[in-house]
Amino acid sequence: MAANEKENPSILPIEQLRKIYHTPDAVYAGVAAQKGWARGKCVSEAEYKAAVAKFLKSPMKEGG
Incomplete structure (x- = not known):
């Protein structure tokens, strides 16, 4: 675990947050x-x- 995570346990790897929030x-x-x-x-x-x-509210681009 990184030092920053020990100081602030609400800072987590994005992979872990992905699992937490499904x-x-x-x-x-x-x-x-x-x-x-x-x-x-x-x-x-x-x-x-x-x-x-923010991502979910972003418009999809058309026609690449």
Whole structure:
């Protein structure tokens, strides 16, 4: 466990938050891509929930 996680237990790896909040694979992948988060990135629960909410409210692009 990283020192930062010991100091603030609400900072967790995004993979763990995905399990806690039962985030679907496609949503998780989209949020990580949108935020530029790599595997192992640690964020607060509030930041994770806000990122998921923002992703879900984002319009889909048409015609790539």
